[in-house]
Amino acid sequence: MKKILREQARKFAFDHSDKPLLRVKTGERFEIETWDAGSGFFKSPADKAIPANRPGFDRNPPLANPIAGPVYIEGLEPGDTLIVNIHEIEVENTSWIAVGPKRGPLGESSRWPELSSEYHTKIFKHTPGASGTTMDGTLHFNDKISWPITPFVGTLGVAPDRDVLNSLDGQGDWGGNLDIRDFKPGNKVFLPVYHEGGLFYLGDVHASQGDTEYTGTAAETQATVRLSFDVIKGSRPPGIRIETPESIITIHAYRPLEEAVHQATVYMMEWLINSYGFDPTDAYCFVSTCPDFRINIYQMCKIGKLSYVAGAEIPRRYLSQAKLK
Incomplete structure (x- = not known):
């Protein structure tokens, strides 16, 4: 190896x-x-x-x-998506x-x-x-x-x-020091390629x-x-995504914290709309009513220029009920 x-x-x-x-x-x-x-x-x-x-x-x-x-x-190549499989x-x-x-x-x-x-x-x-x-x-x-x-x-x-x-303290939609506990074995991390x-x-x-x-x-x-790695050719996500066996998660790092939460949620809506058949109204209402929608605050440290890292998470069982495009 x-x-x-x-x-x-x-x-x-x-x-x-x-x-x-x-x-x-x-x-x-x-x-x-x-x-x-x-x-x-x-x-x-x-x-x-x-x-x-x-x-x-x-x-x-x-x-x-x-x-x-x-x-x-x-x-x-630039414009692809890199999938990181953590074994x-x-x-x-x-x-x-x-x-x-x-x-x-x-x-x-x-x-x-x-x-x-x-x-x-x-x-x-x-x-x-x-x-x-x-x-x-x-x-x-x-x-x-x-x-x-x-x-x-x-x-x-x-x-x-x-x-x-x-x-x-470097961070961005490309990755960086994010301290996300879901970067763990069994999960997949999706990164845009530049x-x-x-x-x-x-x-x-x-x-x-x-x-x-x-x-x-x-x-x-x-x-x-x-x-190990996999690749999706010719498209890349707007930010970092995570797939676990139980859920999907979208990530954003920013200050103040509420902006990180807001953008992570918008990224989740975009994923629901583009990949899981939701229309914008349903996606908007879903994240506000689903009792299992979660916001994870992974990192909120006062160190250097570090931004605060938020993740929006939805269990897969709801997605299996949605009509796939």
């Missing part, structure tokens, strides 16, 4: 001028070994998120959140979260001074599950609280049309994360991601 090794996965920008690290065919499985968002810096609670101590934090923006790529997909994510034995002064929404808190005056790093142990791997393992928050590891890819995308955007070969990047795996990633970091970890 073709692979990108961890030591190769140290890019910090989505750059269409990068030379591909790997070339694959559609349907061909391959794997990427990723760094965590801190490039291996956080190994114990003694490793604090003090900028002066972190390699790459003398740069603006900092060299954080490394990604692997680009991967060149044979046959892809497996196997995380390493630990993950971490780091908080401290001027980090996250409570980094200058007067209510809880320890959050704004001290740096705190927590290291979480992972234990394997019945498979003998962490793919069905457990994350131990402390000696009393634990939960199943629910890994996903935090940062993925193709090279944007003209810009070169960094992997820390360059020959697609030029796909991936990194920043999380072992688990709560809605909004409130502190600005989740359970950050190193991992091996196994995936």
Whole structure:
């Protein structure tokens, strides 16, 4: 199986001028070994998120959140849709979260001074599950609280049309640092293609994360991601789409949050109208009346130029009732 090794996965920008690290065919499985968002810096609670101590934090923006790529997909052309099939994510034995002064929404808190005056790093142990791997393992928050590891890819995308955007706070309809928990095994991610070969990047795996990633970091970890690609020729979506076995999801990243929610909902209506036989009036009324229509707030971090990431979700069982075009 073709692979990108961890030591190769140290890019910090989505750059269409990068030379591909790997070339694959559609349907061909391959794997990427990723760094965590801190490039291996956080190994114990003694490793604090003090900028002066972190390699790459003398740069603006900092060299954080490394990604692997680009991967060149044979046959892809501008105007196509890239379908990313996420098959497996196997995380390493630990993950971490780091908080401290001027980090996250409570980094200058007067209510809880320890959050704004001290740096705190927590290291979480992972234990394997019945498979003998962490793919069905457990994350131990402390000696009393634990939960199943629910890994996903935090940062993925193709090279944007003209810009070169960094992997820390670059976002758009092409992908980026989005921290969407539905970028997980068993799901398909649909991305618009702007360059020959697609030029796909991936990194920043999380072992688990709560809605909004409130502190600005989740359970950050190193991992091996196994995936493959498919393509839809000659058309591309207006934004990122996700298909799960149970639902369809449309994504938008923007500030303020209500604009991200609004546009994700409009993208969902467009999908319903163009692919599932809804007329505009029915689509408009459906998203306001269906009791299972959901808005997911995946990322709402006060970090750099990050926008807020919203997803509009509809269960597939309603779509099976609609007349397909």
